[in-house]
Amino acid sequence: MEEIGELAAALRAGRITAEALVERSLGRIARLDGALNSFVALDEAGARAAARDSDRRLAAGAPRSPLEGIPLSVKDNLHAAGLPSSWGSRAFAGFRPEGDELPVARLRAAGAVILGKTNVPELTLEGYTRNDLFGTTRNPWNPDLTPGGSSGGAAAGVAAGLVPAALGTDGGGSIRRPACHTGLVGWKPSIGHLPRLDGFPAPLADFETVGTLTRSVGDAILLDAAMAGPDPRDRRSLLAAAPQPAGERLRIAYIPRFGTAPVDPVVAAAVEGFALALERDGHAVREQAVFFDLDDAARIWHVVSRAGVAWLMDRPGSRLPEEAGAAVQAMAADGRALAAADYCDALERTARLRRRCAELFATSDLVLTPTAAALPWPAETPYPREIAGRPAGPRDHAVFTGWVNIAGVPAVSLPVGLSATGLPIGAQLAAGFAADAWLLEFAREAERMRPAPPLPTVQAVS
Numbered sequence: 001m002e003e004i005g006e007l008a009a010a011l012r013a014g015r016i017t018a019e020a021l022v023e024r025s026l027g028r029i030a031r032l033d034g035a036l037n038s039f040v041a042l043d044e045a046g047a048r049a050a051a052r053d054s055d056r057r058l059a060a061g062a063p064r065s066p067l068e069g070i071p072l073s074v075k076d077n078l079h080a081a082g083l084p085s086s087w088g089s090r091a092f093a094g095f096r097p098e099g100d101e102l103p104v105a106r107l108r109a110a111g112a113v114i115l116g117k118t119n120v121p122e123l124t125l126e127g128y129t130r131n132d133l134f135g136t137t138r139n140p141w142n143p144d145l146t147p148g149g150s151s152g153g154a155a156a157g158v159a160a161g162l163v164p165a166a167l168g169t170d171g172g173g174s175i176r177r178p179a180c181h182t183g184l185v186g187w188k189p190s191i192g193h194l195p196r197l198d199g200f201p202a203p204l205a206d207f208e209t210v211g212t213l214t215r216s217v218g219d220a221i222l223l224d225a226a227m228a229g230p231d232p233r234d235r236r237s238l239l240a241a242a243p244q245p246a247g248e249r250l251r252i253a254y255i256p257r258f259g260t261a262p263v264d265p266v267v268a269a270a271v272e273g274f275a276l277a278l279e280r281d282g283h284a285v286r287e288q289a290v291f292f293d294l295d296d297a298a299r300i301w302h303v304v305s306r307a308g309v310a311w312l313m314d315r316p317g318s319r320l321p322e323e324a325g326a327a328v329q330a331m332a333a334d335g336r337a338l339a340a341a342d343y344c345d346a347l348e349r350t351a352r353l354r355r356r357c358a359e360l361f362a363t364s365d366l367v368l369t370p371t372a373a374a375l376p377w378p379a380e381t382p383y384p385r386e387i388a389g390r391p392a393g394p395r396d397h398a399v400f401t402g403w404v405n406i407a408g409v410p411a412v413s414l415p416v417g418l419s420a421t422g423l424p425i426g427a428q429l430a431a432g433f434a435a436d437a438w439l440l441e442f443a444r445e446a447e448r449m450r451p452a453p454p455l456p457t458v459q460a461v462s
Contacts, residue, residue, distance in 0.1 A: 001161035002164065003219050004066065004067070004070055004164050004218075005218055008069075008070065008222075011058055011068065011070075012058065012063065018054035021051065021070070022051045022071050028161060028162050029042070036137060036140060036143065038137055038154070038160065039073065039117065040116075040119045041083050043116060046082045046083075047113050047115045050113045054113065064109065064110055065110040067111050068112075071163050072114060072163055072166060072167060073114075073153075073154060073162075073166040074117055075117070075124075075166070075167060076088060076153070077150075077199075078101050079097035080100055080104045080114050081099050082096075084117065086133060088123065088131035088134065089131065090133050091320045093323075100198070101196065101197065101199040102195055102196055103167065103196065104167065106226055107227060112226070118151070119135075119137045121149045123328055124150035125150065125305060126149050126150060127398050128152065129148070129150065129178075131325065136379050136380055139182060140156055140182065141182065141183070141376070141424065142423065144378060145378060145423075146377060146378070146379045147159070147178050148178035148181040148182075151170070151178045154166035154167070154178065154213050155179055155186075158184055158214065159182035159183060164215065165212060165214045166214075169208050169211065170208065170210075171208035172204070172398065172401060172402040173188075173402060175211045175413075176188055176401050176412075177372045177397075177401060177426075179213050179413045179426060180424065180426025181375075183415045183424035184213050185212075185216060185413065186211070186426070187212045187440070188404065188412070189224065189228075189410050189436050190436050191206050191209060192239055193237070195231040195237035196209075196210060197231065197233055201312060203305065203308025204304060204308055205304055207406060209405075215452075215455070217440060221440050239434055240434065241434050241435075244435075248282065249282055249283055250366055250442070251284050251364045252278060252283050252285045252364065252368050253288050253364040253366070254286065254369075255288060255291075255368070256369070258290045258369075258400065262373060262389075262392060263370060264387055264388050265388060266375065270416050270419075271416060271425070274427045275368055278446065281449055291357075291360050293352075297406060298395070300346045301395070303343060303345070303346035304346055307343050307346075308335070310331075310332045310333075310335025314336075353406050353407060354407050354408065357403075357433075358432070361409075366430065366439075367430045368427060369400040369427070370428065371427060373398075373399055375423045377397075384397050401428065404430050409432060409433050410436045412439060412440065413426040414429065414446060414447060415452040429442070
């Protein structure tokens with residue numbers, strides 16, 4: 001499937017209609033998604049009606065934005081009117097919100113056509129995509145493997161060409177790692193860059209942001225422009241954007257590994273090649289060790305996530321105590337064992353890590369790391385049991401992404417190569433708080449320097 005920019009040009013020129021795009025996506029979903037399980041709900045009637053409205057505007061020469069008539073998917077933890085919001089849980093099966101969450105509403109106002117909802121792990125808290133309600137999502141590059149999580153359904157749908165782009169969320173790498181594992185661009189903005197209202201409760205405090213999975217950085221920029229902008233009801237969105245660094249030669253802190261955590265040698269080699277390409281392009285790339293306390297980050301993630309799940313489980317009227325799956329039940333039990341003092345300690349550790357990041361970005365413009373420490377692993381397995389010949393724990397594959405969420409800074413995952421077995425590899429670029437606009441522009445230049453590998457052949461099935 002073409003990129004959004006190409007489709008927008010074809011729509012404006014009359015070479016294709018929005019209705020035809022919707023029918024093409026629905027046809028591909030019918031033919032291909034049985035093997036992938038990326039979509040969990042479709043709004044066929046609503047999408048067709050919205051497409052007809054878009055075609056009338058396009059015919060009148062009055063598109064609302066470059067997104068007019070473009071079909072998109074929405075992750076199943078984001079509210080979209082006309083569609084269920086299941087959050088990957090039997091506890092929310094059948095729940096239909098009355099309206100859109102703010103980012104979805106802004107996309108609709110820009111003319112995008114919301115086609116359906118994509119699969120997630122329960123409560124979007126795991127690094128692969130499976131739940132007891134909808135089952136397992138698989139990777140278009142190799143259906144035996146996972147696309148990662150928690151935006152795994154979103155990533156699989158875009159990589160397979162079912163839709164040109166997807167809306168997801170990222171609380172610890174949940175957009176960037178699935179993008180890495182499926183050859184896409186994964187965009188995670190700063191806290192508040194895309195304001196949020198009218199959605200599910202937030203078990204991860206302010207760590208989770210809305211973002212996008214696209215075939216190019218240019219498409220990420222188009223979607224970001226439609227959703228960004230302050231809303232006084234979300235105070236985090238009122239902060240000013242950070243200025244662009246002076247000069248064209250950026251200072252890039254390259255961190256190939258975090259402490260002693262294992263990294264697949266194929267991943268390490270691909271990201272090192274990207275670092276060398278940035279250096280050849282004239283940037284000051286400096287290899288260094290991890291700049292924050294890894295134990296602090298691990299403790300923060302454990303306390304905030306587990307306390308958040310326990311809070312959700314114990315809310316009045318919650319069906320989670322009876323309906324949640326085994327993984328969520330175990331997380332809630334861990335959370336109930338924590339004290340209020342543990343949560344206060346996690347907040348203080350968070351403030352300390354954010355200060356440390358601010359200090360780093362005063363002397364470095366970007367941080368470059370691998371996006372994920374491992375290649376995709378078997379689809380039914382929560383995490384790879386081994387990385388680089390060493391036993392691996394539940395978060396070892398995800399070690400490079402969580403600090404970005406704790407710090408609240410923007411980051412983008414770019415595809416930078418393929419393994420010998422034909423699996424995609426991603427590199428992560430992170431910038432200082434509120435540096436979203438210039439990070440995206442830099443990523444677009446970096447993308448031109450090292451084009452993404454072609455998407456899997458399933459995309460080409462017609």
